[in-house]
Amino acid sequence: MNTAQLAKIFKALGHPTRIKIVEHLIDINTCICGEIVNIFPYSQSTISQHLKLLKESGIVCGEIEGPKTYFCVDKAVLNKFKQYIQNL
Amino acid sequence: MNTAQLAKIFKALGHPTRIKIVEHLIDINTCICGEIVNIFPYSQSTISQHLKLLKESGIVCGEIEGPKTYFCVDKAVLNKFKQYIQNL
DNA sequence: TTTATTTATCGTTAATAGACGATAAACGAT
DNA sequence: ATCGTTTATCGTCTATTAACGATAAATAAA
Numbered sequence: 482m483n484t485a486q487l488a489k490i491f492k493a494l495g496h497p498t499r500i501k502i503v504e505h506l507i508d509i510n511t512c513i514c515g516e517i518v519n520i521f522p523y524s525q526s527t528i529s530q531h532l533k534l535l536k537e538s539g540i541v542c543g544e545i546e547g548p549k550t551y552f553c554v555d556k557a558v559l560n561k562f563k564q565y566i567q568n569l
Numbered sequence: 570m571n572t573a574q575l576a577k578i579f580k581a582l583g584h585p586t587r588i589k590i591v592e593h594l595i596d597i598n599t600c601i602c603g604e605i606v607n608i609f610p611y612s613q614s615t616i617s618q619h620l621k622l623l624k625e626s627g628i629v630c631g632e633i634e635g636p637k638t639y640f641c642v643d644k645a646v647l648n649k650f651k652q653y654i655q656n657l
Numbered sequence: 658t659t660t661a662t663t664t665a666t667c668g669t670t671a672a673t674a675g676a677c678g679a680t681a682a683a684c685g686a687t
Numbered sequence: 688a689t690c691g692t693t694t695a696t697c698g699t700c701t702a703t704t705a706a707c708g709a710t711a712a713a714t715a716a717a
Contacts, residue, residue, distance in 0.1 A: 488585045495580030496705085497572045507657060514664060527706055529665060534704095548663040548714045559657065566654050569595060569647065584675085602694060615676055617695060622674095636684045636693040 482561050486539065490562055493538035498523065499531050503554060506541065511553040570649050574627065578650055581626035586611065587619050591642060594629065599641040 494500055502517055518528045532552055535541035539558045543550045582588055590605055606616045620640055623629035627646045631638045 484585045484588050488583055488588055491579050491588070492583030495576055495583045497576045500572050500576055500579070504657070515662085523705095524707060525664075526666080526708075530705075533665080545664090545713090548712090550664065563654055563657070566651055569592070569651070603692085611675095612677060613694075614678075614696080618675075621695080633683090633694090636682090638694060 482565055487562070487565060489538040490540050490558075493535050493540060496531070498528075499535055502528075502531060502535065503540065506552060506554045511551050513549045513551055515549075517552075570653055575650070575653060577626040578628050578646075581623050581628060584619070586616075587623055590616075590619060590623065591628065594640060594642045599639050601637045601639055603637075605640075 494503065498521060501521070505517065505520065506512065514525070514529055514532060517532070518525050521528060532541065532543065536543055536552075540555060540562065541552055542555045543552045545551075582591065586609060589609070593605065593608065594600065602613070602617055602620060605620070606613050609616060611619075620629065620631065624631055624640075628643060628650065629640055630643045631640045633639075
């Protein structure tokens with residue numbers, strides 16, 4: 482895991498809402514965008530944008546099923562990330 | 570450690586240069602701004618700004634000694650941060 | 658086929674970030 | 688007292704981020 486990839490993940494987690502989204506995804510394993518929209522006081526487009534950023538960082542992945550997209554944390558990436566930090 | 574504090578640290582680490590600065594500080598324990606300036610291809614003011622951000626996040630602390638400022642990683646904060654991530 | 662549901666994207670706006678050079682401030686040395 | 692060293696801050700510019708509403712695209716249901 483190189484510095485650029487790490488920076489992307491750190492940056493993605495550098496927003497309170499995105500931290501909470503990731504925590505929520507870890508808790509419930511997987512969920513669709515609409516569920517997350519209902520939790521936070523932000524518009525659908527804003528949440529979708531946050532999810533896009535998280536996805537682009539690699540820490541979250543999304544699977545399209547019909548009109549819905551199921552989001553979940555990529556545990557392989559999360560574990561590599563954890564390992565990096567533990568070695569600091 | 571609340572979400573806002575965590576987000577600040579994640580955000581501070583969300584830049585390749587700042588990651589490398591922190592890695593370097595961990596390696597050599599403590600050093601002055603000028604040393605870091607010599608390592609990176611950025612101006613003194615840019616590095617100083619990066620250090621300020623890191624300091625504001627709490628992950629780095631600076632101690633003024635005469636005209637120099639000695640920077641180092643705050644291990645207590647780093648450990649709390651590590652612990653949070655490990656519990657994810 | 659039309660309607661409802663769900664999500665992504667576009668366009669916009671305001672705020673923040675990242676870089677720089679120039680300058681000021683603090684101190685040590687001469 | 689002056690000069691050199693070191694760092695922080697200011698002002699500027701460009702780029703990116705964060706939020707929104709509106710809209711488009713895809714599918715499920717009626």
